[in-house]
Amino acid sequence: xSDLLTYxxxxxxxxxxxxxxxxxxxxxxxxxxxLVTDTGVVQLGLVVSHVPxxxxxxxxxxxxxxxxxxxxxxxxxxxxxxxxxxxxxxxLPLRLATVYLDDQRAREVLSAGRxxxxxxxxxxxxxxxxxxxxxxxxxxxxxxxAVPAADLTPGRAYLRNRRxxxxxxxxxxxxxQKAAERVETAGRKHAADRVRHRVQQGFLAEAAGSAAGExxxxxxxxxxxxxxxxxxxxxxxxxxxxxxxxxxxTGPWAPYSFAMPPGESGGTAEGAPP
Numbered sequence: 001x002s003d004l005l006t007y008x009x010x011x012x013x014x015x016x017x018x019x020x021x022x023x024x025x026x027x028x029x030x031x032x033x034x035l036v037t038d039t040g041v042v043q044l045g046l047v048v049s050h051v052p053x054x055x056x057x058x059x060x061x062x063x064x065x066x067x068x069x070x071x072x073x074x075x076x077x078x079x080x081x082x083x084x085x086x087x088x089x090x091x092l093p094l095r096l097a098t099v100y101l102d103d104q105r106a107r108e109v110l111s112a113g114r115x116x117x118x119x120x121x122x123x124x125x126x127x128x129x130x131x132x133x134x135x136x137x138x139x140x141x142x143x144x145x146a147v148p149a150a151d152l153t154p155g156r157a158y159l160r161n162r163r164x165x166x167x168x169x170x171x172x173x174x175x176x177q178k179a180a181e182r183v184e185t186a187g188r189k190h191a192a193d194r195v196r197h198r199v200q201q202g203f204l205a206e207a208a209g210s211a212a213g214e215x216x217x218x219x220x221x222x223x224x225x226x227x228x229x230x231x232x233x234x235x236x237x238x239x240x241x242x243x244x245x246x247x248x249x250t251g252p253w254a255p256y257s258f259a260m261p262p263g264e265s266g267g268t269a270e271g272a273p274p
């Protein structure tokens with residue numbers, strides 16, 4: 001068994017000059033980046049590196065995926081390669097840690113999936129991904145004027161304060177719904193597609209910072225390059241006049257969320273096809 005496996009980052013059209021553009025890049029495990037191509041009429045390529053089998057075999061991956069430091073380093077290198085090539089051509093990103101036994105197996109997978117890959121590349125051409133998150137921050141809503149509580153028992157005063165807090169939260173969530181409707185309107189007007197992701201909670205929410213508030217919408221939009229400015233203008237106005245609501249747009253990114261239909265991307269060390 002070889003000491004190296006073929007790690008795949010993305011599918012691309014194997015256009016002239018792309019091999020040269022990939023050559024200076026360093027990818028996962030600080031490995032050089034290259035192309036594995038097929039021989040179809042529309043030539044496609046897999047952007048690959050050769051990585052140590054001891055770290056990327058299926059059993060090793062299961063252990064490493066519990067190591068956040070290792071996972072972060074791999075993710076950073078993986079996305080760095082994709083973003084670098086996305087500046088030159090349309091890319092079809094593959095999921096993190098897509099590995100094959102060797103270049104020949106990777107080439108077989110590329111050839112077997114060429115129709116789907118070519119269709120997806122055509123769909124994503126001249127498009128980028130924008131992320132849109134909506135946060136609620138009840139603490140940012142102006143407090144209602146205090147009402148003297150001299151005639152209330154401590155228990156009644158507590159219940160009144162709780163009702164006031166709940167009223168503020170209800171108002172903020174209603175405002176967030178209005179902001180979401182405005183963002184969706186912008187998406188229908190300017191974007192080609194949308195994917196709804198899980199809202200950020202726990203570790204991901206903490207990584208966003210303590211001032212982020214509660215994430216209630218986490219969507220991705222596929223936007224034509226010539227509509228990005230209009231899309232962003234509408235999205236950034238979505239929270240106008242809505243206290244306690246913040247809209248955050250991030251990008252542009254390679255179209256990770258739109259690369260493949262669910263269940264059709266990625267491989268394993270055993271070389272399972274995407």
